[in-house]
Amino acid sequence: xxxxxxxxxxxxxxxxxxxxxxxxxxxxxxxxxxxxxxxxxxxxxxxxxxxxxxxxxxxxxxxxxxxxxxxxxxxxxxxxxxxxxxxxxxxxxxxxxxxxxxxxxxxxxxxxx
Amino acid sequence: xxxxxxxxxxxxxxxxxxxxxxxxxxxxxxxxxxxxxxxxxxxxxxxxxxxxxxxxxxxxxxxxxxxxxxxxxxxxxxxxxxxxxxxxxxxxxxxxxxxxxxxxxxxxxxxx
Numbered sequence: 175x176x177x178x179x180x181x182x183x184x185x186x187x188x189x190x191x192x193x194x195x196x197x198x199x200x201x202x203x204x205x206x207x208x209x210x211x212x213x214x215x216x217x218x219x220x221x222x223x224x225x226x227x228x229x230x231x232x233x234x235x236x237x238x239x240x241x242x243x244x245x246x247x248x249x250x251x252x253x254x255x256x257x258x259x260x261x262x263x264x265x266x267x268x269x270x271x272x273x274x275x276x277x278x279x280x281x282x283x284x285x286x287x
Numbered sequence: 288x289x290x291x292x293x294x295x296x297x298x299x300x301x302x303x304x305x306x307x308x309x310x311x312x313x314x315x316x317x318x319x320x321x322x323x324x325x326x327x328x329x330x331x332x333x334x335x336x337x338x339x340x341x342x343x344x345x346x347x348x349x350x351x352x353x354x355x356x357x358x359x360x361x362x363x364x365x366x367x368x369x370x371x372x373x374x375x376x377x378x379x380x381x382x383x384x385x386x387x388x389x390x391x392x393x394x395x396x397x398x399x
Contacts, residue, residue, distance in 0.1 A: 178330075209389070216374065216389035217331065233388065264330050276323070278330030 176200050180265050180279035187255040187286045195250040195282050197265030203277070205268045206248035210234065210261040211281075217264060223248055255286045291375045296394040305362040307393050309375030312356040318379055320351060322360045323389070324371040331374065331389070334360065370397045 181196045199206065207222035209232075219232030223242040237259060239251040248267075252259060265279040292310040299305040311320065321336040335342055335349045337358075342349045348361040362369050374392040 214391070216391045219388060262328065266330070275333040276331070278332070280330055281328065283328075 178265055178267055178277050178279035180263075180282050182282060183280070184283050185285070187252070187284065189255060189257060189286060191255050193252055193255065195252075195263055195265075195284070197248045197250065197279060198246050199248075199265075199267040199277070200246065201267065201269070201277065202245060203267035204245070204270045206242065207232070207266050207276075208238070208240065208248070208250045209264045209266065210259075211264065212261050220250065220263075252284075257286045260284060260286045291377055291390055293373075293375050293390065293393045295391070296396070298396050298398055299362075299365050301367060301397050301399050302364055305365040305369065305395060305397070307360040307362075307373050307375075307395065308357065309360070310357045311375070311377045314355050314377050318377050320349065320355075320358045321376040321378065322347070322349065323374045323376065324369075325374070325392070326368075326371040334373075365395075365397045367397050367399065369395065371395060 178199045187193055204225050208220040209217040210220055211217050218234050220234055220238050221229055221232055221240040223229045226242050226245050229240050229242055242248055261284060263282045263284060266276045268276045319336050319338050322334040323331040324334055325331045335344055335347050337349045337351055339351055339355055351358045372392040372394050374389045
């Protein structure tokens with residue numbers, strides 16, 4: 175059981191480039207979410223999804239898009255990368271309403287030059 | 288979601304109990320207290336959660352005061368592997384929304 179898998183682990187982009195961070199879970203979880211973590215700060219919610227076809231904004235959604243076409247996958251798209259998006263990104267998932275444990279992936283370290 | 292306040296850092300001797308406090312004075316009646324930890328640069332790991340009764344699992348115990356305005360996470364016999372940042376989070380119950388917000392947490396260092 176792989177849990178929550180994020181790819182890539184590391185990525186360097188130039189300002190203005192676009193890319194997609196991948197997140198997949200094999201636990202049939204309804205809820206999935208993306209966080210970013212900057213040095214010395216806690217995790218901040220970017221976007222989340224309560225099921226296939228349903229997404230919503232978190233605390234810091236600007237500059238990011240998400241979609242949820244399947245239960246398993248929840249990709250995060252950077253439309254036009256900016257140095258302010260340099261961060262570590264974590265994807266997380268959990269089961270339906272009665273199970274509150276969030277399972278996190280191992281993270282993607284992104285640098286935008 | 289209610290805001291939480293935690294000490295920035297704490298030390299604990301290996302083998303002793305580590306007691307991590309959290310204040311959540313604005314917690315509302317249907318909000319749960321959750322604890323997660325993050326070891327080095329790994330993804331956060333769930334530890335425990337509770338509503339108003341004390342809870343215990345294989346990792347830790349959670350003590351919530353009667354007025355629910357504060358709680359304490361207890362690691363009964365701390366090991367070096369417990370060195371991590373510990374996050375206390377308060378949010379809506381099982382039917383709450385997904386806007387789970389992590390603060391800056393408490394950096395716990397276990398000393399040999």
